[in-house]
Amino acid sequence: MTALPVHRAARRLRLRGVTEADLGALALLDRExxxxxxxxxxxxxxxxDVYPDHLLVLDDGAALKGYVLVGTAPDKSRSWILGLGITRDERGRGHGRRLMLEVLDLLRGIGVREVHLTVAPTNTAAILLYETLGFTAEQSVRKDYxxxxxxxxxxxxxx
Ligand SMILES: CC(C)(COP(=O)(O)OP(=O)(O)OC[C@H]1O[C@@H](n2cnc3c(N)ncnc32)[C@H](O)[C@@H]1OP(=O)(O)O)[C@@H](O)C(=O)NCCC(=O)NCCS
Known part of the structure; x- marks a missing residue:
């Protein structure tokens, strides 16, 4: 039998909380x-340091492939998505949606009632993702935000 090539998609990406040891890799991922x-x-x-429980990463065992960063108000009334990214080679495979669904569940579980985010008006992929998750946009774009x-x-x- 011919051995199948190990395709990246076949490797399971583990979703987990970020650790201090991930910070260097997280910075590289954010830069990418x-x-x-x-x-x-x-x-x-x-x-x-401030939100250790609200930073999730996708780990393929060798490298980080995605992350979501969230900040939450001290009274837990609202959160902000501060960053969401998937490496280029893993985009379009449902990982961005998975990260968002997981973090929204986490926030719901601790009683957060509202989640906010900003997105570049030209970022169609992200806007579509957020819309399908139920996010709605302010009517006008904030200039120079x-x-x-x-x-x-x-x-x-x-x-
Ligand atoms: C935005 C981003 C996180 C989406 O992650 P992803 O894993 O590729 O997205 P998914 O495969 O989970 O797709 C979820 C939805 O996003 C939308 N989407 C994703 N890629 C898209 C594309 N190239 N064109 C249009 N819509 C797209 C679709 O609505 C899709 O739902 P569908 O698969 O049911 O059609 C990813 O493209 C990314 O890291 N981009 C660069 C960083 C960035 O822009 N982050 C957001 C800043 S606000």
Whole structure:
């Protein structure tokens, strides 16, 4: 029998909480996903310090393939999705949806009622993903939301 090539898709990606040891790999993954505006390492480090339970990663056993970062208000009334990314080689296989569904479940479980996020108005793939999860957008795009030229669409989901 001919051995089948080991296809990446065949490897199971384990969804788990981030650990301190992941931070270097998480920074590389964030840089790959957002090459023009990655989080500085120290910001990721501090997100981990503040929200250690709300950072999820997809791990193929050798590398991180996706992540979602969430910040939650101290009274747990609302959360913000602060980052979501899947490596290029794993996109279009349902991993982004899986990460979002998992984190939304987690937030629902601790009593969060509203989830907010920002997305670049040109990011059709992300906007479609968020819409199919029930997020709705403010009517107008916020100009310069993240500084000059960095317009963003704000979206919200009631849990
Ligand atoms: C946005 C992103 C996280 C989606 O992850 P993914 O694993 O590729 O998405 P999924 O396979 O789970 O697809 C979920 C839904 O997203 C939408 N979608 C994903 N890729 C798409 C594409 N290329 N074109 C249009 N819609 C797309 C679809 O609605 C899809 O649902 P469907 O498969 O039922 O049609 C991924 O493309 C990514 O990492 N992009 C770069 C970083 C980024 O833009 N992050 C979001 C910032 S707000």
């Amino acid at each position: 996903t957002f090459p023009e505006e990655p989080y500085p390492y120290f910001v990721l480090r501090q997100m981990y 993240f500084g000059p030229g960095a317009d963003r669409r704000l979206m919200r989901l009631r849990l």
